[in-house]
Amino acid sequence: MAENDVIVTLKDIRKEFPGVVALNQVNVTLRTGRVHALVGENGAGKSTLMKILSGAYANYDGEILLDGEPVRFAHERDALNRGISIVPQELNPIPEMTIAENIFLGREPQKRKGIVNIRERSRLTGELLAMLGLDYDPETKMWALSVAQRQMVEIIKAISRNSRVIILDEPTSALTGVETSYLFRQMTLLKQKNIALVFISHKLDEVYAICDDVTVLRDGEMISTGLLSDVTQAQLIAMMVGREVKDIYPPLPPAGAEPLLQVKNLSSRGVFDGVSFDIKKGEIVGFAGMMGAGRSEIARAIFGLDTHDGGIISIEGKPVRIKSPRDAIKNGIAMVTEDRATYGFVRVRSIRDNIVLPNTDLFARRGILKSKVIRASVTEICRKLSVKAAGIDTLAGTLSGGNQQKVVLSKWLVRKVKLLILDEPTRGIDIGAKQEIYRLIAALAAEGIGVLLIASEMPEVLSMSHRVIIVTDGRIIGELKHAQATQDKVMKMIVEGRKQHES
Numbered sequence: 001m002a003e004n005d006v007i008v009t010l011k012d013i014r015k016e017f018p019g020v021v022a023l024n025q026v027n028v029t030l031r032t033g034r035v036h037a038l039v040g041e042n043g044a045g046k047s048t049l050m051k052i053l054s055g056a057y058a059n060y061d062g063e064i065l066l067d068g069e070p071v072r073f074a075h076e077r078d079a080l081n082r083g084i085s086i087v088p089q090e091l092n093p094i095p096e097m098t099i100a101e102n103i104f105l106g107r108e109p110q111k112r113k114g115i116v117n118i119r120e121r122s123r124l125t126g127e128l129l130a131m132l133g134l135d136y137d138p139e140t141k142m143w144a145l146s147v148a149q150r151q152m153v154e155i156i157k158a159i160s161r162n163s164r165v166i167i168l169d170e171p172t173s174a175l176t177g178v179e180t181s182y183l184f185r186q187m188t189l190l191k192q193k194n195i196a197l198v199f200i201s202h203k204l205d206e207v208y209a210i211c212d213d214v215t216v217l218r219d220g221e222m223i224s225t226g227l228l229s230d231v232t233q234a235q236l237i238a239m240m241v242g243r244e245v246k247d248i249y250p251p252l253p254p255a256g257a258e259p260l261l262q263v264k265n266l267s268s269r270g271v272f273d274g275v276s277f278d279i280k281k282g283e284i285v286g287f288a289g290m291m292g293a294g295r296s297e298i299a300r301a302i303f304g305l306d307t308h309d310g311g312i313i314s315i316e317g318k319p320v321r322i323k324s325p326r327d328a329i330k331n332g333i334a335m336v337t338e339d340r341a342t343y344g345f346v347r348v349r350s351i352r353d354n355i356v357l358p359n360t361d362l363f364a365r366r367g368i369l370k371s372k373v374i375r376a377s378v379t380e381i382c383r384k385l386s387v388k389a390a391g392i393d394t395l396a397g398t399l400s401g402g403n404q405q406k407v408v409l410s411k412w413l414v415r416k417v418k419l420l421i422l423d424e425p426t427r428g429i430d431i432g433a434k435q436e437i438y439r440l441i442a443a444l445a446a447e448g449i450g451v452l453l454i455a456s457e458m459p460e461v462l463s464m465s466h467r468v469i470i471v472t473d474g475r476i477i478g479e480l481k482h483a484q485a486t487q488d489k490v491m492k493m494i495v496e497g498r499k500q501h502e503s
Helices: 046-053 076-081 099-103 118-131 147-160 177-192 204-210 233-241 295-303 325-330 340-344 351-363 371-384 401-413 431-446 458-463 487-502
Strands: 006-017 020-031 035-039 061-066 069-071 084-087 165-169 196-200 213-218 221-227 259-268 272-280 284-288 310-315 318-320 333-336 419-423 450-454 467-472 475-481
Touching: 006 046, 020 035, 020 046, 020 196, 020 213, 035 046, 035 204, 046 084, 046 165, 046 196, 076 084, 084 147, 099 118, 099 147, 118 147, 147 165, 147 177, 177 196, 177 204, 196 204, 204 233, 213 233, 221 233, 233 431, 259 295, 259 450, 272 295, 272 450, 272 475, 284 295, 284 431, 284 458, 295 325, 295 333, 295 419, 295 450, 325 333, 333 401, 340 401, 351 371, 351 401, 371 401, 401 431, 431 450, 450 458, 458 487, 467 487, 475 487
Parallel strands: 020 221, 035 196, 035 213, 084 165, 165 196, 284 450, 284 467, 333 419, 419 450
Antiparallel strands: 006 020, 006 061, 061 069, 213 221, 259 272, 259 310, 310 318, 467 475
């Protein structure tokens, strides 16, 4: 096959769900040796289109041509057998299996008589990990890996299948900058092997760093397709949202002066040490640092998800004992975790159920749920946060990423919250939804709620924080006020902090 030959053509693809046209007359051409960006807001149809290509949806109108020949995949294994792999946004590894077992599940190298060759499987996995510069032990159980590490294993699984087309759905949403660089280098190698890659991402800087072609979807319609170099980032955003986007970050309200949270010498052996900082009422404090620096672990300890073995946590000047999330909630602390799909909400339950589940103390009397109070409270909080859904009985798993995040926020904001911990609150959501979340954070601060914001996207934490605290290797190494904080200053402090720690 010659370089940049057409490998897949999607022609006039139309997909309907009950009452909704998810895709309408969409045309996309994928070429070997190129990375094709698929961009658009959540709900634009990106994932639906790729589920059709990867065989997850067999019922659709239109045509798929593979090497010029019409194909119709009955299920995902059909697509896999024809060389089309997808790395989904929501990961589904088997936690009790090892990395090697997950990668080669169902296609294990064997000895005679069908016995799995464990040593060979581990060796092959080690080679694949080495290709991305990763030093994970192939025999590590999946449950022991971070979100970023699990994401890399899924990408390696697709690479291991010798696929001709690899679809990457938000592949960098949980990766560090170093891991993203490894991934991009591997993608470049795959391009050189004449593999066609589809890259779905809301991070437009990354789109421009790695992609060759682009297709823009909006509300299920194809707005544009062609060379990425022909459009500016501003033009791309305008096509995605249907309008020119200005001022992504809202102005910050004035920070309060009254003390809210005080953390003194908080420690967890081997994780973080001597952590001291404070947050005032109505103040947004951002944690900046590389993934693995200890930011999330400090936040989880404050919320009672993880234990700590030293230090004092005070709320409004009074020391509190927090050994579990229940203790934190009683003291007015709420947390939105970085792994929304695993810890944030229940996909197969309704919006109402997701909001009620952690708040039965508010909505029950003598063990009996108060239906009228629930409906009124849930409807009001969904209205306040502009949750877009047919109704409060809509399944949470059917919502867009941005609306799922709003449901996660709703379950906490339905009660009186003093401190809101937000760990990667805009991960995996589109630019329009990000704007809404940013406005909501600013509005909550204006109401006097203190916010601890953790974000891997540096512009987000710099723009949305009254103060930025820099965390490196489980230690706080300094802080910058909003007016002083720049990406260069933060990165310089991180590098210097790591050097001091290593010496």
